[in-house]
Amino acid sequence: MEPDNRTKPAVYELSPAQHLKKPSSRSSDDTPGEFVEGVLRKYRQARLTAESQGPPSNSIDRGQHREASHPGDARVTVEDSEKGFSESLLVHNVSWFCQFRWLVIAVLGLYGAAGLIPGLMDYFSMRRPGIWPFVTSAVLVGSNLIYLYLARTRTTGRQIMFNLWGQISVDLVILTVVVYFVGSLETNIAFTYLFHIVLSCVFFSGRQSLIVTIMAIGMFAACIMAEYVLRILPSMSVFAESGDVEYSSGVLMKLAFNFFLAIGIWLVVWYLASHLSSMVRHRDYELAETNRRVVAACEERSRHMLTTTHQLKAPFAAIYSNAQLLLQGYCGEIPDEALQVIKRILLRCRRLTAEIQEMLQLANLSSMSLESLPRIRMVSTELLEWCISQVDCIAQEHGIVFKMDIRPVTLVGVEDHFKMLFVNLLSNAVIYSQRNGQVRISCKPGPNLEPVITITDNGIGIPADKLPRIFEEHYRTKEAVQHNKESSGLGLAIVKNVAEMYGIRIRVESRPGFGTKFELKFPAQDESSGK
Amino acid sequence: MAYVLIVDDDEDFAQTTATVLRKEGHEVQIELDTQDAAESMENKPPDLVVLDVMFPEDASAGFELARFMRNESEQLKEIPILMLTAINAKFPLGFGPKDINSEWLPVTDFLEKPVDFDVLLDKVSKLLGEGSTTG
Numbered sequence: 001m002e003p004d005n006r007t008k009p010a011v012y013e014l015s016p017a018q019h020l021k022k023p024s025s026r027s028s029d030d031t032p033g034e035f036v037e038g039v040l041r042k043y044r045q046a047r048l049t050a051e052s053q054g055p056p057s058n059s060i061d062r063g064q065h066r067e068a069s070h071p072g073d074a075r076v077t078v079e080d081s082e083k084g085f086s087e088s089l090l091v092h093n094v095s096w097f098c099q100f101r102w103l104v105i106a107v108l109g110l111y112g113a114a115g116l117i118p119g120l121m122d123y124f125s126m127r128r129p130g131i132w133p134f135v136t137s138a139v140l141v142g143s144n145l146i147y148l149y150l151a152r153t154r155t156t157g158r159q160i161m162f163n164l165w166g167q168i169s170v171d172l173v174i175l176t177v178v179v180y181f182v183g184s185l186e187t188n189i190a191f192t193y194l195f196h197i198v199l200s201c202v203f204f205s206g207r208q209s210l211i212v213t214i215m216a217i218g219m220f221a222a223c224i225m226a227e228y229v230l231r232i233l234p235s236m237s238v239f240a241e242s243g244d245v246e247y248s249s250g251v252l253m254k255l256a257f258n259f260f261l262a263i264g265i266w267l268v269v270w271y272l273a274s275h276l277s278s279m280v281r282h283r284d285y286e287l288a289e290t291n292r293r294v295v296a297a298c299e300e301r302s303r304h305m306l307t308t309t310h311q312l313k314a315p316f317a318a319i320y321s322n323a324q325l326l327l328q329g330y331c332g333e334i335p336d337e338a339l340q341v342i343k344r345i346l347l348r349c350r351r352l353t354a355e356i357q358e359m360l361q362l363a364n365l366s367s368m369s370l371e372s373l374p375r376i377r378m379v380s381t382e383l384l385e386w387c388i389s390q391v392d393c394i395a396q397e398h399g400i401v402f403k404m405d406i407r408p409v410t411l412v413g414v415e416d417h418f419k420m421l422f423v424n425l426l427s428n429a430v431i432y433s434q435r436n437g438q439v440r441i442s443c444k445p446g447p448n449l450e451p452v453i454t455i456t457d458n459g460i461g462i463p464a465d466k467l468p469r470i471f472e473e474h475y476r477t478k479e480a481v482q483h484n485k486e487s488s489g490l491g492l493a494i495v496k497n498v499a500e501m502y503g504i505r506i507r508v509e510s511r512p513g514f515g516t517k518f519e520l521k522f523p524a525q526d527e528s529s530g531k
Numbered sequence: 532m533a534y535v536l537i538v539d540d541d542e543d544f545a546q547t548t549a550t551v552l553r554k555e556g557h558e559v560q561i562e563l564d565t566q567d568a569a570e571s572m573e574n575k576p577p578d579l580v581v582l583d584v585m586f587p588e589d590a591s592a593g594f595e596l597a598r599f600m601r602n603e604s605e606q607l608k609e610i611p612i613l614m615l616t617a618i619n620a621k622f623p624l625g626f627g628p629k630d631i632n633s634e635w636l637p638v639t640d641f642l643e644k645p646v647d648f649d650v651l652l653d654k655v656s657k658l659l660g661e662g663s664t665t666g
Contacts, residue, residue, distance in 0.1 A: 306618065307585070307590060309617075309618070310584075310585055310616070310617045310618050313617040313644065313645075314541055314544070314617040314644065316645060317541070317544055317617050317644030317645040317646070318541055318543040318544040318547070320644075320645035321543075321544055321547035321548065321645065321646075321648075322543065322547055324547070324647070324648050325547050325550055325551070328648060330550050330551065330554060349645065350645070353645065
């Protein structure tokens with residue numbers, strides 16, 4: 001269709017309002033599976049589920065039962081706080097510990113190297129460290145390489161936990177050696193144990209972090225005992241003036257006070273950190289549980305929708321078949337007038353079947369929160385080709401040809417939603433085109449790289465005064481009804497719902513008798529992907 | 532002419548299909564549930580099975596019968612199966628010919644209800660002519 005220069009086409013824009021639901025900021029990459037596939041998988045596994053856990057519909061019942069038995073239950077809090085992390089998170093923690101350890105190794109090595117520079121330590125009134133920084137860093141290098149090797153080769157939950165406990169135990173021993181050489185009570189070095197205590201509170205359960213704290217206290221106490229009480233080790237310090245000297249009872253009391261104060265502080269820190277960590281972890285489990293329930297509810301809804309569609313369509317299929325029997329003379333000859341009635345029955349059956357389908361789609365869209373659905377990245381070429389294939393049959397019946405200029409752009413969302421969106425727009429373009437017409441589909445990135453998709457037909461067009469109403473449910477222009485009686489008037493309402501969900505801006509340009517152009521501007525890539 | 536077994540819990544629909552197929556000269560038997568259908572098939576293997584998906588006691592009984600025929604019965608494994616269901620094949624929530632495979636949906640062809648008789652007859656004659664091609 002070539003626009004007539006004398007009359008301007010009417011334009012209507014459907015803009016996403018501020019209050020409308022926007023795509024969530026959650027990344028879709030980490031949400032396996034998609035809405036439709038979930039339903040298909042559910043059916044694919046129907047037998048398996050039935051054999052192992054009961055029928056699929058029971059899954060939501062089990063979820064609800066769990067919910068009813070535990071809300072606010074203190075036991076859940078305790079159990080949750082005792083639960084560990086997933087294996088992938090544990091592996092991540094192991095790697096993170098190892099990376100951090102390289103830093104510690106570097107610091108020890110540098111300190112040892114600084115001790116080799118003549119006069120440097122004397123300048124700071126410090127004692128030359130000798131070889132202990134090299135020995136401890138060498139042990140740490142060796143153990144770190146072993147941990148990294150184990151992290152790659154031993155990947156079960158138990159093996160990873162063994163790796164983590166090995167790291168903590170060796171670290172505490174090495175730290176105690178460092179604490180001894182730096183000056184266990186003469187300096188504040190003993191507070192470095194707090195790193196391990198706090199980290200264990202974050203990564204382990206309350207019980208396990210207490211074990212780490214007790215291990216730290218035990219090793220520190222052993223060091224102090226050997227150094228100050230049993231005196232089997234000479235008193236050490238990085239400072240030159242504090243050599244191996246006899247301490248007065250007053251100084252010893254002060255050191256003992258410092259020792260118990262340090263241990264007291266560690267225990268308080270352990271209590272606070274483990275308590276906070278437990279609260280955060282409990283919240284995390286609550287969120288995960290809520291998410292699981294939402295996903296289960298979505299799956300149940302999909303399953304329900306599938307069966308409802310089936311249950312509603314099945315009776316019409318029977319009516320349609322019986323009407324066909326009459327129409328095609330299987331039950332003997334029928335007067336022409338009666339045949340016309342049967343034809344109308346058949347037509348209404350087909351319409352009602354399609355309407356049921358659309359009503360269910362719309363109801364499902366309207367009541368659905370996008371945040372609860374897994375979203376994926378789709379390439380426009382494949383998606384649009386699929387949608388075109390769905391309307392190709394009607395297009396061929398009407399002699400309509402498609403002209404495509406589709407460049408690959410990425411769309412992020414629920415695949416079903418976009419399929420509904422484009423199938424509805426394409427089927428409208430085909431149905432409301434004149435015979436032997438043309439439907440043009442273009443897809444390209446806009447000025448801000450936002451996907452822009454246009455669908456243009458040279459069909460009957462929409463009068464300017466009726467444009468603002470075309471997205472209303474069940475609204476159909478008189479011209480549309482005259483051209484095609486079989487539509488439900490729900491197609492564009494579905495389009496509007498999907499557009500609102502994703503913040504898609506729709507611009508409709510139409511001239512009666514010449515055709516209609518729908519331009520869909522998707523949010524820019526980073527916005528649409530929620531990143 | 533062939534012996535066709537229609538397995539569908541919707542008796543009204545099954546009767547219309549049977550009428551059309553009988554008119555074509557086929558011998559037709561209707562079974563309203565899949566267990567009876569399995570027994571009937573064991574006694575007298577049909578040349579074609581027209582099979583529904585959802586049955587009152589099991590929403591996927593049609594799948595199960597198809598899998599039973601393909602995987603657990605030497606006698607029945609080659610019989611063509613035409614799946615005929617009110618599940619919407621076009622709407623992405625449903626399933627259709629694109630989902631036919633030897634494990635999950637081991638049927639030969641797929642039609643969606645309501646179905647035009649000429650389409651049904653065309654499929655039936657093709658399946659009877661070609662025999663089993665899938666599964």
